[in-house]
Amino acid sequence: MTFIGNKSDLRVVGTRPVRPDGVDKVTGRAVYGADATMPGQIIGKVLRSPHPHARIISIDTSKAEKLPGVKGVITSADIPNIPSEEAFVGEGPMNFRDLSLNCMARDKVLYEGHVVAAVAAINDAVADAALKLIDVKYEVLPHVIDVEEAMAPGAPILHDTLFTAGVTPKPTTPSNVAKQVRFTIGDVEAGFKQADVIVEQTYTTAPVHQAYIEPHACVAAIAADGQVLITASSQGHFMIRAYTAKLLGIDIANIRVTNAEIGGGFGGKTVVYLEPLAVALSKKSGRPVKMTMTREDVFRGTGPTSGGTIWVKVGATKDGKITAAQTVIKLQAGAFPGSPINPALMCAFAMYDLANVDTLGYDVVSNRPKVAAYRAPGAPISSFAAESAIDDLARKLGMDPIELRLKNAAKQGSKTVYGVTHGVIGYEEVLNAAKAHPHWTAPLGKNQGRGLATGFWFNIGGESTGGVFINEDGTASVVTGSPDIGGSRASMAMMAAEVLGIPYEKVRAVIPDTASIGFTHVTGGSRVTYATGMAVTQAAQAVVEDLKKRAAMIWDISPEAVEWKDGEAVPAGANAGGFDPLPLAAIALKAAKTGGPIGSEISVNAQGAGPGFGAHICDVEVDPETGHTTILRYTAVQDVGRAIHPAYVEGQIQGGAVQGIGWALNEEYIYNKKGHMDNAGFLDYRIPVASDLPMIEAVLVEVPNTRHPFGVRGVGEVPIVPPMAAVRNAIRGALDLELFHLPMSPPRVRAAVDAAKAPKAAE
Amino acid sequence: MSKIHVETTINGEPMEFLANPGESLLDALRNTLNLTGTKEGCGSGDCGACTVIIDGRMTCSCLVLAVEAGGHEITTIEGIAQGDTLHPIQQKFLENAALQCGFCTPGFIVATKALLDKNPNPTETEIRFWLAGNLCRCTGYDKIVRAVQDAAAEMRGG
Amino acid sequence: MxxxxxxxxxxxxxxxxxxxxxxxxxxxxxxxxxxxxxxxxxxxxxxxxxxTKKIPGIMGITGSAAEGFTIGAATTGAELGDHQALKAAYPGVVEAANLIGSKQVQGRASLAGNLCNASPAADSVPAVIAAGGTVTIAGPSGTRTAPAESIVTGPGRTSLAKGEFIVSFHLPAIKGKTSDAYLRFIPRTEMDIAVVGCGVSITVDAGGTITAAKISLGAVAPTQVPVDASCIIGTKLDDAALAKLDAAAQAMCNPIDDKRGTIEFRTKVAGVLARRTAKIAYDRAGAR
Structure with missing residues (x-):
């Protein structure tokens, strides 16, 4: 891979232009999932289980079907009963049978909110009335919500067919532990023997939801010949196509998916919930069917990420060399296996160059919604514990937390616990930038504290398609298969403009439907600017080669004698001939005479996504009487490789940090004794609001990724990894409190204040 | 009860439509009048994506019955720009990259319009508390607050 | 259907x-x-x-600090916040009304709605009670007046009879050095339901000694509860008085454990808020 230009040579990359889809999004013209319509559409709605765990004895839909205005009712009987089939998609494993059962329960309901039936009717009111007429008989079963309780002997078993994988000999009794997994390097026992200081602690985190503001929505139609049209908002319209095909037994060629604008996803829109049901309802009713979730549906029926229990032990010598690190992590997967246990284990200590590491994890099912990917899946959970422990270690050692980290920092050549050796990475550069930032040494007041934590994420590449087409007037169209969730149309157009040498304003980027561009994997894993950007860059480079050939043809010289400079073909030197430069527009005008339309579409399976590292500094003030924590100042330093559009890179970092602050302070699923979620709305599922926060300063460190033409590293996921420990370490600094559980909500902090006072009162 | 005839003014245009008695103004705007720029994020007044201005006061259109709109003047996101000229608030949201997914953006822009009509020179704290009823999950609010500050300065002629 | x-x-x-x-x-x-x-x-x-919003007079504010204020039942929180004379006379009532939901919600939400929804956590209710507010109720047998604290009888339940509805609120004339305050505790800084709410009205003499006080707590019992203010009357709200007030407030708490807070937390924070709110009301009264 050749690097394109030095940073100083770049004209477009690194600037901050207005995004191509911007005007539509500030004027209300943009069409999101719930805004899309099809002629003759009717409304689809689902019936959800009121029980967290029950056997379905019978479902009688006859009364609902007879209600005037009802056009169709479906249950699991209308969905193919597909066999178990494992696949690795996106950032984690997926079993298509589980996905099918999650969309529509078959024999058992496994969580409150699990879908048991769906109706299609002429309007909302009729659909609502029809749902009330569906008679489901349940045999209610004992339920289990908590991860430790689900692992305990005698716990209610969710799946009779689930036997713990990863243990030998293979178990013969079913278990809620779907998998046990271990990554080890060196010898931790020996490492701990060398340690002068050891910290050891158990931490817990709560499940948290991605909480995108746009609820899931789609409209779908199946014609008499079996051809399906779907418009949906998701992180991947090819994903919608593949999963709908798999779940309903439809040929992929018979499904065309248009991606509506997506109102946030953060990993949560990398799976299907509604689309297969909408198609099945369309088949039953003969009409296009529109389905939209309510906010309550989103909380009860779609994936949060796991909560978990994390035990951590870290040892170091007196001079701060970490000799061993160990963790045991138990993650809630929800109703079906698939918690992000592997990345949780892999990321916990990936920032450090350690000889002895042992990580053991469990993937545990319980009667909660099936988890879905959420921004750096797993890493924030394990890093909360690991980076809290590192902070406590620094305190015990009397060392500055940045110095301790620098002393043990991973660098090129460091071997990770999962076997990969780090390439060119920027962790030390990030730590040094944090250390040099004025925030790190600014004064603090009473009840105020400062915390630092760091984080790692792999970032991924994978399959992407990008096309660059030169229009007759010399403008360019860029097409990709990546839904634009946060400004990627802009970065795609910028990379193409940079290579073509024409102004950004002359390039338009669009995202066509699944029949109109090659396969592209989901917008997730921080992969779009990297992998899809690579496809676009390569397509633009192929176009430039073609443009040079066309110029050579016009000049009647050899293509090797043509150079491409600032959007123009120029003779390579004096020997090539004395021609005036040929601008792109002039070549485009003559395209018909030089071989026809000019354009290139490239599909890649990009490898070598460079990992990202971040270090966050957080100042808090804690009210010891109410336990309320105020974030006073926040600085997020991150190695971004190279920022294509720095404003959107900063936006990713700021947004990720704030999601992490919400995770740290207030966000959690609250269950009552009946196994019902008590806070399924934005009133009591408390994501940060504008008045909760200061400005979030994003500091971009650029250590270019040698595997990308512009040096890009993914940036979207790293920033949610450090905040929980950064906030925790800051609260600890403010009031010297022992806090090990998320969220650090006011009742928890006040209780810790009281606990800290108790021994003093006894004195 | 049959539908109720509602006569109202939306974005300066006289409008009439039929509404069910229990229907929200949000549903009428989106489903009956095809003004889908106003978004539903929660349906319970907790996210602000459906913010509209009624007679100069902003409110969540999900918390207003469509039949209550009769005789009032309503401004939605579709009425903020003048023809093809963006309002300074819209322009500054674009220039500051104050949107990522853009779903909450109409609500923020309408709420900002209501703020700056009332207070042309708000402090950062005033902006943050005024916009506390508008949830954004993408941006962390930083660039939104800066866009509002820039728009206010521009509208003051600074 | x-x-x-x-x-x-x-x-x-x-x-x-x-x-x-x-x-x-x-x-x-x-x-x-x-x-x-x-x-x-x-x-x-x-x-x-x-x-009710088409009834003349149901929205709007009349009166003054000297003669008291009449507030139409459906008057929005935003209108209360814009009314300078009301805000100066009853800062606690106005700040409470302006804490209900978001700015968007304040564009619609009313004192009558907040009261008749009968939530133990309603923000404006402890403030109106502490301020000595009364309500005028229209009904089949004519109109009647009742103290604000007599309306809520339990979560979601009121003392209004069939056919009755609230027409207006009345806040009494400000006599001497009197002022009020309202504080609530929430996990975030906005958009939450009160975990604890506290309204306080205090009257002081020329020397700064408290001569009268009324305190109401929200969200710590099935209805708003009064706190016995005798422990601060005759004091200048010194530390000893504040400590007694803290204990008196905690003694009135009978809260529930729920998604918004634990019994222990709510009880402790009720004491904290009683102290802090009283201090604000005291300072405001002294400044009259």
Whole structure:
């Protein structure tokens, strides 16, 4: 891979232009999932289980079907009963049978909110009335919500067919532990023997939801010949196509998916919930069917990420060399296996160059919604514990937390616990930038504290398609298969403009439907600017080669004698001939005479996504009487490789940090004794609001990724990894409190204040 | 009860439509009048994506019955720009990259319009508390607050 | 499907007649910020909604600090916040009303709605009670006046009889050095329901000694509860008085454990807020 230009040579990359889809999004013209319509559409709605765990004895839909205005009712009987089939998609494993059962329960309901039936009717009111007429008989079963309780002997078993994988000999009794997994390097026992200081602690985190503001929505139609049209908002319209095909037994060629604008996803829109049901309802009713979730549906029926229990032990010598690190992590997967246990284990200590590491994890099912990917899946959970422990270690050692980290920092050549050796990475550069930032040494007041934590994420590449087409007037169209969730149309157009040498304003980027561009994997894993950007860059480079050939043809010289400079073909030197430069527009005008339309579409399976590292500094003030924590100042330093559009890179970092602050302070699923979620709305599922926060300063460190033409590293996921420990370490600094559980909500902090006072009162 | 005839003014245009008695103004705007720029994020007044201005006061259109709109003047996101000229608030949201997914953006822009009509020179704290009823999950609010500050300065002629 | 009717009477007597004659479940609509949420969630299924906002005088503020204020039942929180004279006289009532939901919600939400929704956590209610507010109620047997604290009888329940609805609120004339304050505790900085709310009104003499005080707590019991203010009367709100007030407030708490807070936390924070709110009201009264 050749690097394109030095940073100083770049004209477009690194600037901050207005995004191509911007005007539509500030004027209300943009069409999101719930805004899309099809002629003759009717409304689809689902019936959800009121029980967290029950056997379905019978479902009688006859009364609902007879209600005037009802056009169709479906249950699991209308969905193919597909066999178990494992696949690795996106950032984690997926079993298509589980996905099918999650969309529509078959024999058992496994969580409150699990879908048991769906109706299609002429309007909302009729659909609502029809749902009330569906008679489901349940045999209610004992339920289990908590991860430790689900692992305990005698716990209610969710799946009779689930036997713990990863243990030998293979178990013969079913278990809620779907998998046990271990990554080890060196010898931790020996490492701990060398340690002068050891910290050891158990931490817990709560499940948290991605909480995108746009609820899931789609409209779908199946014609008499079996051809399906779907418009949906998701992180991947090819994903919608593949999963709908798999779940309903439809040929992929018979499904065309248009991606509506997506109102946030953060990993949560990398799976299907509604689309297969909408198609099945369309088949039953003969009409296009529109389905939209309510906010309550989103909380009860779609994936949060796991909560978990994390035990951590870290040892170091007196001079701060970490000799061993160990963790045991138990993650809630929800109703079906698939918690992000592997990345949780892999990321916990990936920032450090350690000889002895042992990580053991469990993937545990319980009667909660099936988890879905959420921004750096797993890493924030394990890093909360690991980076809290590192902070406590620094305190015990009397060392500055940045110095301790620098002393043990991973660098090129460091071997990770999962076997990969780090390439060119920027962790030390990030730590040094944090250390040099004025925030790190600014004064603090009473009840105020400062915390630092760091984080790692792999970032991924994978399959992407990008096309660059030169229009007759010399403008360019860029097409990709990546839904634009946060400004990627802009970065795609910028990379193409940079290579073509024409102004950004002359390039338009669009995202066509699944029949109109090659396969592209989901917008997730921080992969779009990297992998899809690579496809676009390569397509633009192929176009430039073609443009040079066309110029050579016009000049009647050899293509090797043509150079491409600032959007123009120029003779390579004096020997090539004395021609005036040929601008792109002039070549485009003559395209018909030089071989026809000019354009290139490239599909890649990009490898070598460079990992990202971040270090966050957080100042808090804690009210010891109410336990309320105020974030006073926040600085997020991150190695971004190279920022294509720095404003959107900063936006990713700021947004990720704030999601992490919400995770740290207030966000959690609250269950009552009946196994019902008590806070399924934005009133009591408390994501940060504008008045909760200061400005979030994003500091971009650029250590270019040698595997990308512009040096890009993914940036979207790293920033949610450090905040929980950064906030925790800051609260600890403010009031010297022992806090090990998320969220650090006011009742928890006040209780810790009281606990800290108790021994003093006894004195 | 049959539908109720509602006569109202939306974005300066006289409008009439039929509404069910229990229907929200949000549903009428989106489903009956095809003004889908106003978004539903929660349906319970907790996210602000459906913010509209009624007679100069902003409110969540999900918390207003469509039949209550009769005789009032309503401004939605579709009425903020003048023809093809963006309002300074819209322009500054674009220039500051104050949107990522853009779903909450109409609500923020309408709420900002209501703020700056009332207070042309708000402090950062005033902006943050005024916009506390508008949830954004993408941006962390930083660039939104800066866009509002820039728009206010521009509208003051600074 | 049971159908829903909507009416918007233009006189008090029409409204009373409609409410009294209604045979099925009926709801009075003022701001609608609770009503529409409950409708949509299916928690209520009324057959009739009576919109009071077309009744003349149901929205708007009259009076002064010297003669007291009359506030139309459906007056929005935003209007209260814009009324400088009311804000100067009753800063606690106005700050409480301006904490209900978001700025968007304040564009609709009313004191009557907040009171009649009968939530233990309603922000404006402890403030209005502490301020000595009364309500005027219209009903089939004419109008009557009642203290604000007599309306809520339990979560979601009021003392209003069939056919009755609130027409206006009255806040008394400000006598001497009197002022009020309201504080609530929430996990975030906005948009939450009060975990604890506290309204305090205090009168001081020329020397800064408290001569009268009224304190009401919200969200710590099934209804708003009064706190015995005798422990601060005759004091200058010194540390000893504040400590007694803290204990008196905690003693009145009978909260629940729920998604918003634990019994222990709510009780402790009630004491904290009683102290802090009293201090603000005391300072404001002294500055009169």
């Amino acid at each position: 049971p159908s829903l009717n909507y009416v918007a009477p233009t006189t008090v007597s029409d409204a009373v007649k409609i409410l009294a004659d209604a045979s099925g479940p009926t709801r009075v609509l003022s701001g609608g910020t609770d009503l529409l949420v409950q409708l949509r969630a299916g928690r209520i299924s009324p057959e009739l909604i009576v919109d």
